[in-house]
Amino acid sequence: MRAAVVTFPGSNCDRDLAVAMEAVFGRPVLRVWHADSELPPVDVVGIPGGFSYGDYLRPGAIAARSPILRAVIRAAERGVAVLGICNGFQILTEAGLLPGALIRNVGLAFVCREVELEVATTASPFTCAYPARARIRLPVAHHDGNYVADVETLDRLEAEDRIAFRYLDNPNGSARGIAGVLNARRNVLGMMPHPERACDPKLGGTDGIPLFRSLLSALVA
Amino acid sequence: MNGEVRITPELVAEHGLTAEEYARILEILGREPNLVELGIFAVMWSEHCSYKSSKTHLAKFPTTAPWVICGPGENAGVVDIGDGLAAVFKMESHNHPSFIEPYQGAATGVGGILRDVFTMGARPVALLDALRFGDPAHPRTRWLVSGVVAGIGGYGNCVGVPTVGGETTFHRAYDGNILVNVMCVGIAPADRVFYARAAGVGNPVVYVGAKTGRDGIHGATMASAEFDERSEEKRPTVQVGDPFTEKLLIEACLELMASDCVVAIQDMGAAGLTSSSCEMAARGGTGIELDLDAVPLREEGMTAYEIMLSESQERMLLVLREGREDQARRIFAKWDLDFAVIGKVTGSGRLVARHGGRTVVDVPVAAVSGASPVYDRPFELPAPAAPYDPDERVDRIAADEALLRLLGSPDLASRRWIYEQYDYMVMADTVQRPGGDAAVVRIHGSNRGLALTTDCTPRYCAADPRTGGCQAVAESYRNLTAVGARPLAITNCLNFGNPERPAIMGQLVAAIEGMSEACRALDYPVVSGNVSLYNETMGRAILPTPQVGGLGLVEDLDRMVGIAWSEEGLRLLLVGDTVGWLGCSLFLRELFGLEAGAPPPVDLAAERRHADFVRGCIAAGLVRACHDLSDGGLAVAVAEMCLASGGGARIHLPPRVGLRNAWLFGEDQARYLLAVAPHTVGELARRAAAAGVPMVEIGDTGGDALILGDARPISLAVLRRAHEAWFPRYMEG
């Protein structure tokens, strides 16, 4: 399983994501710099959380126009798995790889807490190792996690089974409780909660591990 | 231009310098200073930079121990934490700026303390914030709380350093002067700690980070001047922070420090370029020559005065090894940060700056930085408060009602509203989250951890600053012990009123003595700190607040404990003596409106004995959960443990308890509450007896209610509502 994690100026969960991936995948994760215009050959690319470019203009907006993102888009078109977490999710929507957008939380404040989620589909390389309709706990930590999209898009996401995770207790006002969405081809996932922070019992939970296990079983077939 | 301004007595006074201080400047220079030089002396001799009122007393702090690598005097303190690593930590105040502009004031406070830590080569791994606000009913309080918390989160979250703990209390004495004290902890290789000593004549002096603007000019003198109605006019001195640039600066500096390019490095904090260059040269016994035309500027037409005194954020000053400029420049270019060679190290012992072809500064650094005035200000030690003698009236309120009211009071209500705005998990090493005693962050890649806490009980310090100072140290020691950590050292921030008043000076002196005594008795030295004086508004001072930040080491995270238990049927053991001390207690204040009596005495020998006992039991795996007893006493501690555990408990009152509420809510020191498995009670009792530690079994865990003796059971749901409701409801307005 070959994996890479991209670092943008202002990324701050890049190490956390690489550590979690390395623990589950059992081999080193490549680190890629935002100014690179090529990705190494990999099976999965992680776009980590943080505040790329300070979240200025709109969260993820500037990172979405960086050289590496063009390479990520090409990789996604080739079928490489792309996982965007938190700021990574914002970047993927800004880049047009995923529908919708993430705006300021309804409560206006940053929110850092553990939330309960439902795994809304197991039909994806990111969620296949979870039991169907599993209820899991993952941390969220964001200021702009309020998922918005127009009604047709939301209906289409539901009809096509592209909602990966839903909040059971919506912390940010997201439309229809959406915490994570898939692209049509199902090889790109964006999610606000942090599975990489829930891969170690010492950190308070392990519900993130099946996400990385899913990738391992789906991609190393 | 600058040279032509006439230095009048008014101008000298406006710079906060006394006539005697000015005479001293004339003597040092052998001539009149120009305006730039006057500004330099003013900031360097301000209370904030020179510690002129506190220096002689700060010398009483014990600052050494075998594990101390670097004590006070550098940007931060450094202690050995084993495995070739060092912890670097410090606390700093940003009180005045936060009162004027709470968001930016608090945010730039976080930025400043982060720089103090990574400037020593340490990667910051945790932040804590100790906050004191005015009366919740004061019209400004809500706005201040909301701005300060958002500002701390806004900065810390963005740079990606977890904010893992802190303190928040309210008292009307802070109505006009809130306190925002932020502590930062970093980890560095023990043999690669960087110091701010400019060495090597001819080595280049390099400016990196953000550009210089007209931010906060005279911020340092503002931080030392008492507030008055005119402080509104001082508004433009507020700086705006850019955490994104800070994040880049952390990465770039740490990358550079991993090479061997750096001779010395210092952040530009209060008094910016002036203090960083003077202090680096003074510490190194060298001089520095600066070319102000080379300083990256954000605005046009900035004068030498403005460039030297700007407090623009996110800037650092470096001395590089000669010839390494290009290697360093490439690293900063990669991180998109300004990089400019702006001068060189000289052997002259002078700070010389040129601007527009003219010499605009030429002052001896030792005199500016080292020989600042020192005041042995007159002080009056406060008369000790008479002890409060409770009578049966304190028992007229039912224990369950008293507990619910206390838990829902501003000082004890859950701080969830605050800490959920902080990313306390980023870096994926937070193994004890906010809400318990000490926070614990894992030392990355190991099974060891750093335990961190901030403590001070200002109401004790107001009644008796000596005992209060002692108690603040002891409480931090207990909080570290309660998770199983070995306390190593403290940082501190001494927040007081106007030291020119003997009564205030007396508080400062007594608090320092109390802290020193505790540090000495507990082998728990002071390695860094900060002093914030003149916290007064129109003659009304804050409560004396000697804030302590403690750091301890957890050797084996598998043996760490928290305040939550996970089983029913555990036994609750109370460690320490309970006489039922109600003087200065929250119980008296919240339920009887009384701020009366003397604070609970601190027996340092008992603190040490009890802590060693508790730590030993935790290390032996005998303890399932542990909480130290502080505000609100036993009843509040057990309630907090129930809430964290999601389970109930029953407390049995001892047979001849005297005043029930004194026993339940008294704030006697050196106490812990342990939850242990029933079959280990005998072993624990043997250990306690052998160590001479008083310990009694007072209850057990189970059910879904908390039962205090024969009081009505309080269901967990009711308890939780009481604890969680106040903060969000208050903030909603």
Add this chain to the structure above:
Amino acid sequence: MIAQVRIRYRPGVLDPEARAIARALASLGYRDVRSVARAKIIELELATSDRAEAERQVREMCDRLLANPVIETYEVSLGD
């Protein structure tokens, strides 16, 4: 030449900040405020003095970066 871009949320996107401002104004006693909306202005100083070219360029910047078409609309106006 100065170009001004005015960016606002599309109708249908609920703006939590505008709502919070409305609520705060109401709680301060301003009963007269019927609704609140927000927009942001990005002002660009351009080297060119060719208005048509400036407008074309600025629109392109909006499409490529300054506005997110999923949630925002923009207007460009040129000063002098």
Add this chain to the structure above:
Amino acid sequence: MIAQVRIRYRPGVLDPEARAIARALASLGYRDVRSVARAKIIELELATSDRAEAERQVREMCDRLLANPVIETYEVSLGD
């Protein structure tokens, strides 16, 4: 009546966001952009039709809530 409040940073106050936008535009190849500044607009729909009263009220709202006088300045304009 519609009132518009235009809020911007005081001169000299650091605006890291404007700087980030300028850099992003440069890296997308827009070399013509000399500088970037930002402002925000808050649009209020008011029940009153008395212009003087509206202006007075809106200024008061700015002082009390909408603008941060320490680092921002504002302008009020009334529509119809």
